[in-house]
Amino acid sequence: MPFPHLFSPLQLGNIELPNRIVHVPTDISSSHADGEVSERDIAHHGDIARGGTGFVIVGATTPDMKTGRPTVTCLVADGDNYVPGLARLAESMHRYGAKCAVQLQHPGRQCAIPRYNTLGATDRVLKLPWSAGHEIVYENAEEKGKEIREASIAEILELVDLFSEAAWRVKQAGFDAVELHAAHGYLLSEFMSPFLNMRTDRFGGSFENRMRFPLAVVGSIQKKCGRSFPVLVRYSFDEWYAGGRGAEEGVEIARVLERAGCAAVDLSMGMQESPGAGFDPMQYPQGWATYAAEAVKQAIRIPVITSHSLRDPEYCEQIIAEGKTDLVGLARQLLADPYWPVKAQYGKVKSIRRCISCLGGCWQESLMAKHEIACSINAACGNRAYADMRRTTKPVNVAVVGGGPAGMEAARIATERGHRVTLFEKDAELGGAMLYVCLVPGKEKMRWYLDWIRDQLLDLDVDIRLNHAPTVDELRGFDLVLNATGAWSFVPEVAGDASRVVPFEEAMACPKVACECHPGGRKMRKLGARVLLWGDSYAATDTAAFLADIGKQVTIVTENREFAADCEVIHMYVLRKRFAQGDAEVLHSRPYRHPVTVITSTTVAEIRAGEVVLQGADFERTTLEVDDVVTCHTRPDAALFEELRAAGVRVLNVGDSLRPRNLYHAVKEGSAFGLAVDENLLFNPNGAILDDLPMDVLAQLTRDEGPSYTAERMKELMASASR
Ligand SMILES: Cc1cc2nc3c(=O)[nH]c(=O)nc-3n(C[C@H](O)[C@H](O)[C@H](O)COP(=O)(O)O)c2cc1C
Ligand code: SF4
Structure with a gap:
């Protein structure tokens, strides 16, 4: 043993x-x-x-x-x-x-x-x-x-x-x-x-x-x-x-x-x-x-x-x-x-x-x-x-678009249940928003999950199509589509030269041109020494941890009263210690070269060459010298979902393409989809799959309706009985 x-x-x-x-x-x-x-x-x-x-x-x-x-x-x-x-x-x-x-x-x-x-x-x-x-x-x-x-x-x-x-x-x-x-x-x-x-x-x-x-x-x-x-x-x-x-x-x-x-x-x-x-x-x-x-x-x-x-x-x-x-x-x-x-x-x-x-x-x-x-x-x-999860007797063809955690988990559960799943990923590797975690110091364990679920998909023989962003026409042939296309950064309205703003995805620069996570390479921007991160949540905490660790002088500006209020509290406790060039109890990491400054209740009002104008909640304006501005604002990438809906394709939307949140929500929603995929493919008026219907209700919704029970019909029945 x-x-x-x-x-x-x-x-x-x-x-x-x-x-x-x-x-x-x-x-x-x-x-x-x-x-x-x-x-x-x-x-x-x-x-x-x-x-x-x-x-x-x-x-x-x-x-x-x-x-x-x-x-x-x-x-x-x-x-x-x-x-x-x-x-x-x-x-x-x-x-x-x-x-x-x-x-x-x-x-x-x-x-x-x-x-x-x-x-x-x-x-x-x-x-x-x-x-x-x-x-x-x-x-x-x-x-x-x-x-x-x-x-x-x-x-x-x-x-x-x-x-x-x-x-x-x-x-x-x-x-x-x-x-x-x-x-x-x-x-x-x-x-x-x-x-x-x-x-x-x-x-x-x-x-x-x-x-x-x-x-x-x-x-x-x-x-x-x-x-x-x-x-x-x-x-x-x-x-x-x-x-x-x-x-x-x-x-x-x-x-x-x-x-x-x-x-x-x-x-x-x-x-x-x-x-x-x-x-x-x-x-x-x-x-x-x-x-x-x-x-x-x-x-x-x-x-x-x-x-x-x-x-x-x-x-x-x-x-x-x-x-x-x-x-x-x-x-x-x-x-x-x-x-x-x-x-x-x-x-x-x-x-x-x-x-x-x-x-x-x-x-x-x-x-x-x-x-x-x-x-x-x-x-x-x-x-x-999940304890009552059973294999289907009538598999349906499911397309999952997006190989991030929500899409992968949906594909895993639906396949375990016997449905035929095709998983489309526009990049050269599965992982979605999790792919850059190897760049964030201390987040390496996230890869354990990524490796685990990718191995599960391979063991389950899921049909994985990498480097493939499917069109609406390609998806029409499936019985059901799951849109799990994630979220993407954007630049909020701002005066001055908005084109100078770098998306956080391009700021997370892996020194390797084509690494294990991004075999197809990735667009990267080289940043100056002083970087202003504009935004909040995990996009900002991860980018700050990465940039501060490689020696950048980072300032975070958030419109919120508290920075990263929706991030996990103990990790924030560790990160705040790191921001102050210290460390949490057991750790002895190399301190950041510069402390990370967080400015709350403030936004970026104007972007100029070499500086930004900040505006606080009291409308007071200050100027800050920076080399680069990185946006950490994210919004759902739901374009395909909307197109599919307009084209009458049966489609559901989960994870960050619904609303950018954390891994917990992505996995929960992906897996709930996998559990709900049902051979009857009925939807309620809220757009949710109708699974596990009571037998009589299912029959009522699916069989042809006969004549109504009228007085005339009663007479017919009585006549046939007396014959
Ligand atoms: C959700 C949660 C609940 C916990 N509840 C208790 C508890 O009731 N009693 C206790 O002694 N420790 C509790 N702990 C601490 C754990 O027992 C454990 O010491 C800690 O999570 C570290 O070990 P682990 O890495 O195996 O989780 C809890 C931890 C978590 C995350
Ligand atoms: S949610 Fe808790 S139990 Fe689950 S992976 Fe995270 S730390 Fe572990």
């Missing part, structure tokens, strides 16, 4: 884990509003167990809903009425041979609910825009922050009881273990942190005092559930923040927890003040956190779980074989592909859809937006429609 260490069993407390793969807790925020287990929770965790994960730790579940829910629809375990639902959840994983646990978490200062009277270790005002628990609903919420109230001793003691009662319910429900969330700045972690805990009573100050609350919870659970019921603790080995915990205390905590009778330690990193370390963005390399497990393993004998950016079975196998860890923890990887373990077991490593750490689907579009879980590259995550 490939990966013998990864697939060997391990004893954890009194349970035997079938293999070394752990689903580290991921709050999928998909429960019912009252915290009851939903069918989505059951299906999601059941899929992960079916995929072969040996130990599934269900994400943040609060022991006290009234004082803290980390996300608006996280799980709750603060009443006995939650036991039946939790039992069904445990059963959904046991049936596939997995062991399972629930992570109990009180979010403290980082709660999404309640909004006011927020409980914390210390009185504080919290301004952490990347936290799902940071209230962002109100005007000026960012500046005002969220007020936190210090927990009283009575409240701490009550919470000790509430935690252990919740653990008892987890045990009653049939889970094999319970985990305490003492990482990332949530309540237990806040008490443990030398930086966050500013108390002066017996719960603050010395290491012993800071550990008092979590240890009291561990002790109370052991009393209520018995010492044989395994208790794990997840904590941040290093807080990656000045004044916060470092490696020495990280090891000491493991020793203390082992002495307290814990069954295992689950090592994580960072807190909300160091968000990159907690929610690794793309730039963080695989294995960056392994050093922590290695250090802890030398100090304790109970099993150690390491996680953070683990993506390759080969690497996971290696660190277990080398004794650096006992177990490997995957969180986002199992959102992107819950079948990672079984694919590794069968040696199908190339077919694993590796998580690209974009945080676009699972954080930005889900928990930050108060939506249920999703993934940018796996439309099936959080969407049960």
